[in-house]
Amino acid sequence: MTRDIFLGAFTILVGVAGALLTAQVPSSTFTDDPGPHLFPYFACAMLVLCGCGIMATGFRRAGVASQAEGFMSPGDWARSAILMGVFALYGIALWLVGFHLATPTMTFVFYAAIAGRRKFSLWRGAIYALLTYGALYLLFVWFLRSYLPEGLLF
Amino acid sequence: MDIILTSFTDLLAPTTLLIIFVASVVGIILGAIPGLSGGLGVALLLPLSFGMDPHVGLAMLIAIWVGGTSGAMIGSILLGIPGSPSAIATTFDGYPMTKNGEAVRALGAAIVASFIGTVFSIVIAMFLSRALADLALKLGPWEYFSLGFCAISLVAALSRESVFHGLAAAAFGLLLSTVGFAPIDGYPRFTFGSLYLSSGIDLIALMLGLFAIKQVVTEFARGSKPVPRVDTSSIQGFGVSLKDFTSNAFNMLRSFTIGLWIGFLPGMGAGLSNMVAYAYAKNSSKHPEKFGKGCIDGVFASETANNASVGGSLIPMVALGIPGDGTTAILLGGLMIHGIQAGPLLFTNNPDIVYALFLTALISAVMILFVQFFGMRLFPAILRIPYHYLYPAIVVLCFVGVFVGAGTEFNFIILLGFAAIGLAMDWARLPVSPFLLAFILGPMLESNLRKGFTYTNDGVWPFFTRPISGLLLATALLTIVWPYAKAGWKTWRANAAAAVSK
Numbered sequence: 001m002t003r004d005i006f007l008g009a010f011t012i013l014v015g016v017a018g019a020l021l022t023a024q025v026p027s028s029t030f031t032d033d034p035g036p037h038l039f040p041y042f043a044c045a046m047l048v049l050c051g052c053g054i055m056a057t058g059f060r061r062a063g064v065a066s067q068a069e070g071f072m073s074p075g076d077w078a079r080s081a082i083l084m085g086v087f088a089l090y091g092i093a094l095w096l097v098g099f100h101l102a103t104p105t106m107t108f109v110f111y112a113a114i115a116g117r118r119k120f121s122l123w124r125g126a127i128y129a130l131l132t133y134g135a136l137y138l139l140f141v142w143f144l145r146s147y148l149p150e151g152l153l154f
Numbered sequence: 155m156d157i158i159l160t161s162f163t164d165l166l167a168p169t170t171l172l173i174i175f176v177a178s179v180v181g182i183i184l185g186a187i188p189g190l191s192g193g194l195g196v197a198l199l200l201p202l203s204f205g206m207d208p209h210v211g212l213a214m215l216i217a218i219w220v221g222g223t224s225g226a227m228i229g230s231i232l233l234g235i236p237g238s239p240s241a242i243a244t245t246f247d248g249y250p251m252t253k254n255g256e257a258v259r260a261l262g263a264a265i266v267a268s269f270i271g272t273v274f275s276i277v278i279a280m281f282l283s284r285a286l287a288d289l290a291l292k293l294g295p296w297e298y299f300s301l302g303f304c305a306i307s308l309v310a311a312l313s314r315e316s317v318f319h320g321l322a323a324a325a326f327g328l329l330l331s332t333v334g335f336a337p338i339d340g341y342p343r344f345t346f347g348s349l350y351l352s353s354g355i356d357l358i359a360l361m362l363g364l365f366a367i368k369q370v371v372t373e374f375a376r377g378s379k380p381v382p383r384v385d386t387s388s389i390q391g392f393g394v395s396l397k398d399f400t401s402n403a404f405n406m407l408r409s410f411t412i413g414l415w416i417g418f419l420p421g422m423g424a425g426l427s428n429m430v431a432y433a434y435a436k437n438s439s440k441h442p443e444k445f446g447k448g449c450i451d452g453v454f455a456s457e458t459a460n461n462a463s464v465g466g467s468l469i470p471m472v473a474l475g476i477p478g479d480g481t482t483a484i485l486l487g488g489l490m491i492h493g494i495q496a497g498p499l500l501f502t503n504n505p506d507i508v509y510a511l512f513l514t515a516l517i518s519a520v521m522i523l524f525v526q527f528f529g530m531r532l533f534p535a536i537l538r539i540p541y542h543y544l545y546p547a548i549v550v551l552c553f554v555g556v557f558v559g560a561g562t563e564f565n566f567i568i569l570l571g572f573a574a575i576g577l578a579m580d581w582a583r584l585p586v587s588p589f590l591l592a593f594i595l596g597p598m599l600e601s602n603l604r605k606g607f608t609y610t611n612d613g614v615w616p617f618f619t620r621p622i623s624g625l626l627l628a629t630a631l632l633t634i635v636w637p638y639a640k641a642g643w644k645t646w647r648a649n650a651a652a653a654v655s656k
Contacts (some may be wrong), residue, residue: 004315007582025336025343032608036343039600040492046325053318071581076375080577083371084570090553091159091566095175103550110546114374119542132547136554146333146558153326 004058008051015047086113098151104133161509165517168294169212178518179220179525186229188552192222192480193481194559199328207511208492214513215488217518219481220272221423223464224522227264227457232257232536232566235366235548235625239357240424240460243432245365247445247452254448257534262392263450264525266399267406269455280512283473284501291474295605296617298624302595302602305416305426307630308433310588319633323579330355331596338604348566355404357594359556359565363572364586366552370523371573372546372580380408384453389531391644394450405435405462410425413459417466423481424460424467429591434453437633464515472508485545516590 022148072080086109093102108129112120140146164170177199184195195218203211226237231248251260307312310320333344334354345351345580409431412491416427435455437444447453471482475497494504501508536544556565581585618624 003582007322007584013327014326014329021344024343027339027341032611033338033604034607035343035604037337038607039596039603040343041327042603043325043328046321047329049324050318050322053316054322058464059314059430063159070605072372072375080371080375083374087367087371087549087553087573088570090549091563091570094553094557094566095563099554103554107546107550110549111542114545115542119540127383128543128546133549136550140554140558146198147561148554149557150341 004054004061006058008053008058010057011047011051011054013051015044015051018044018047019079041132061116063135083113086110094149094151096152098154100133101151102149103136106130107132157176157505158509158513159417161506161617163514164209164506165510170213173210173214173513173520174518175219176635177214178221178521181223181518182225182228182522182529185222185225185237185241187236188229188233188235188548188555189364191226191239191240192219193375193484195219195222196481196484196488198485200491203488204491208507209495210469211492212343212485212488212507212511213514215485216514217521219485220464220515220518221522223461224272224390225521226460227268227453228261231260231264231453232533233371233544234448234549235362238425239590239594240428240463241360241456241585242361242365242462243428243456244453246432246456246587247447250446250448250576251410251450251453255459256450258389258393258447258530259398259450260453261526261530261533262389262394263398263453263528264631265523266392266394267409268461268468269456269519270466271410271413271458271461272522273516274410275417275462276468276512276515277465278414279465279468279472280509281507283469284582285608293419294616294620295602295609296565296623297618297626298608298611298628299498299599299602299606300617300623301419302426302599304626304633305430305433306588306592306595306632307431307633309591310585311633311637313585317637319583320585320588321585321634322618323586324592326437327592328496328596328599329588331593332600336599337601352564354597356556356557356565356568357562357571359568360572360593362552363569364576364590366548367569367573368576368580370549373541373575374545384546392527393530398450398454402451405451408434408438408456409455409458413462416459417463418469424463426591427452427463427466427595428460429587431455464591468511468515473498475500500575518600523570532613543607546600556655592633 013043018040020046022037025036025040027035077131086106088103090106093106096102099106108125111125113127115125141149155533161330165174181192181195196215199214200216205211206214222238223240227244227248229235229237229346230241232252234245234252236242236245248260248264251257279498300376306324307321310324311317313320313323331354334352335341336343342352412431412434413424413427416430417423430454432452433450434443439445439449439451441449471486475486475495489507494500494507515628552569553566556569557563559565576586579589605616605656607613612619616623619629
């Protein structure tokens with residue numbers, strides 16, 4: 001199975017890269033303490049061993065189709081990437097303009113993106129975005145007395 | 155016995171009962187909301203308890219905690235998004251049951267299992283705290299390391315692909331858990347000079363990215379199928395048959411023991427016990443292939459174990475003054491603020507407080523049972539909400555939740571980064587549970603591994619030569635090797651049979 005061969009190679013690569021980065025961690029050992037390197041090395045060794053095992057499994061199963069082959073179509077991946085991009089935009093908006101502006105606006109955008117043209121309604125979306133914003137404000141500010149993102153620009 | 159009766163009578167005062175009831179309901183709500191938890195509720199309401207009588211203030215905190223642990227299963231079962239790490243394993247079969255139109259049955263099983271887990275663990279904690287705490291003190295870093303490693307191996311062995319996939323996921327989790335300052339000496343590792351990474355990767359942001367955001371993205375991309383409509387008008391009792399209980403009696407007993415045991419080990423708690431109990435339930439089941447597709451046994455195992463950890467983690471807190479998990483650490487702080495010193499002398503100096511803590515948890519468990527009994531007719535209404543209304547609210551809640559938990563926008567990057575990693579793991583068929591379990595246990599494993607080396611001059615040997623530690627490591631090894639040994643044995647027998655027939 002090609003996917004396992006790729007995964008195995010990637011796992012080995014991460015293990016080796018992790019070991020190289022671990023070697024750069026400063027340390028000064030005392031008594032019998034093995035220091036801050038031991039555990040990351042242990043994890044990296046596990047990665048390399050498992051990577052070899054996964055690759056071997058991949059070669060053994062080469063040519064056998066797996067359920068994973070059909071995990072998502074290229075169109076599904078594109079839709080995932082678009083939605084992740086919209087979520088990233090919300091994160092940036094929270095950071096820049098804060099909760100009060102970003103949340104109602106982006107809730108509406110999420111609604112529009114997920115509803116699609118067929119289920120989209122401007123008024124319902126607007127009311128929904130304001131209600132969600134209000135409910136979150138009540139929960140976090142009024143009830144939990146939490147501090148919310150205020151925005152870098154304000 | 156007189157002290158128990160006096161404490162119980164004090165708690166029956168109408169105001170105190172009302173506070174326990176409200177706190178239990180608040181706990182259920184916080185537990186059910188992704189990103190929040192009963193533990194967060196305890197932390198946020200701790201200052202409110204300062205002005206209260208210690209009995210009432212601590213009763214409020216305990217009730218929120220118990221409510222939060224019980225309520226976390228609601229999101230797991232109905233949305234596939236665990237309310238807190240204690241309900242991760244509930245998602246594995248609870249959500250498929252909802253997709254199969256069995257949401258009520260899953261909720262009923264979880265409610266009853268939660269109740270049984272909490273009540274029996276509290277009763278045991280109440281009467282055996284001192285004896286069990288003495289036992290915990292006899293265990294050293296070797297046993298703690300081996301127990302954690304054994305738990306990871308058990309969960310890794312559940313991988314549908316191969317043990318290598320499970321162990322690789324666990325190794326990724328272990329490596330990521332080392333980001334930040336190292337234990338013992340505090341050297342920074344893999345922070346790349348970032349201040350945000352110096353305290354490590356935020357667990358809540360990681361968990362919500364892996365479960366909530368990833369799920370919303372996947373369902374959106376694939377075009378999710380509507381969940382079957384749940385008819386709540388015909389629910390009888392808890393919606394679970396007597397046969398479900400009887401066939402799971404041993405499973406619940408085993409999960410309860412696991413939950414209680416893991417709960418009372420310092421530094422571990424419901425976040426670990428639910429996954430270990432699930433792994434044991436699947437490994438010892440007569441029909442392991444049904445797990446992950448909507449098997450009620452998995453829900454019983456996870457929910458019994460995580461609630462049994464409630465009583466379990468109270469044991470070291472009360473008897474030794476050592477918190478069993480993060481929430482009991484906050485509760486311990488609450489005790490100290492009220493001038494009460496937890497530890498061996500607590501039973502002598504403040505027995506009323508000790509029994510008030512346990513009795514509050516019991517009263518709270520009973521109240522939660524009633525609230526959830528009636529609530530389970532209402533909870534499935536969430537499934538009727540169209541996705542274009544439900545998902546935006548979940549996403550916004552996740553973003554705000556991860557900010558509130560740590561007070562930094564950097565967590566947005568972690569949230570989205572782990573959603574992407576979750577998608578990649580699904581594509582590669584790397585299981586999420588060993589990854590998450592290893593990430594949670596990583597700091598504890600490392601700390602105990604290093605302590606194990608420094609406590610003696612024998613290096614690595616005590617990990618293998620101390621009886622309990624050696625047994626746990628042998629179990630871990632057997633778990634890893636068993637699938638291959640079993641397959642090899644079957645092939646050898648088949649070849650032998652073929653040779654005989656020739």
